[in-house]
Amino acid sequence: MAYANYEHNGRCYVGEVDGSHLIPLAGITEIGPDTPTEVLEAAERLVQDKVAADDVKMRPVSPRAGKIICVGLNYKSHIEETKRDLPTYPVMFPKYASSLIGPNDDIILPPEGRQVDYEGELAVVIGRGGRRITEENAPDHVLGYSVCNDVTVRDYQYKTHQWMQGKAWDNSTPIGPWIVTPGEVDLTAAGISTTLNGQVVQKSDLSCLIFSIGRLIATVSEFTTLEPGDIILTGTPSGVGYRRDPQLFLHDGDTVTVEIEGVGSITNKVVAETI
Template sequence: MVRQVRLQHRVRHEEPILLPSESHQVDYEAELAVVIGRPGRRIPSDQALDHVLGYTIANDVTMRDYQYKTHQWLQGKAWDSSTPLGPALVAPDAVDSGALDISLRLNGEVMQSSNTSLMIFSVPRLISLASQFTRLEPGDVILTGTPGGVGYRREPQVFLTDGDVVEVEIEGIGVLRNPVRQEKA
């Protein structure tokens, strides 16, 4: 089952990713997003999927020049008008989170292409680990990691620029599409 959802998030499907004037290395990261539907703490891996409301798509937009200013990466990932989610929330029984093709296109060119079967940690393991240090609540979103091909690791490096269009596609979920615009001062 696929249903449209309006997650309480800063950037949605078809809305622009805004490039802040402070960063000159804005990167993309295609990721499967897990939306929690049932609260829990210290959730065993074998019960983790019982806490999933559904899956959606994320582009974990990262300001690489800020990410590497310190040993902490938070300042590279917590900017306003970045990290879109959408376009739909898919029920957990509609897809196998451990076997989905995932890709990212920048202006029509494939930049990332992989399958969730290659993730370092499975969705149940990520939920279990996160719930060890914090109580998971309905509406919490867990991003699962990105495949190879991010712009920062390419030679030459590729960063988002004004006028770009980014599309993240995950099998069985859909396509998250966002234009890229320079933020107005």
């Protein structure tokens, strides 16, 4: 099963994905803090109101996420290209709900940044809240998985050795197209790739994660309560533009796609912001 947030005829809905169509759930307008797994599973499916996915505007999967915890340096190949030591504890930083955009929305290039980079990632959406969740019990707290591009303004990221100012720009982070529930996908070795203007620039699989999804949930929930709708971004593989020679950054008119096997893909045009 998969769930999508979407807008149709000026109204917001949550729909169950049915092939190329969406079946709205009665009384639910978006996935987030008020829609734990149990609420979604119990909702009435309004089959008579089914719509084609091509006829709606897809929204971010959890547009009012209370917490977006991002993980850096979680693929060995990416650590090697950054010439850092292998971490023994996950590197983490925040984003905010204002950073999120839909899976087909434009990535806006801010005029202040000159080194805007792509980072294809798996997103984990929390469905059942908890504190001090064990690694063993972590799967029970996952609503599902989505695709994300952790767009990063590198010249701002490296102004200090804290990364937030390069990572949390408004309207910068596409996520979607839907949330695939755990029973629908095997992520053991699912492929992940990023394509820029038709060229594959990142390619790996999720077996290469240093810190597993369960380990990340346990680590985060040790210091903060996870709530329904919260998002954990699990890190990006090697191939980021900043570490290439020559460096490769996003420019006005580019098109970037992130795809994860069994989860989905998102494609976004890159557009310069006008102010």
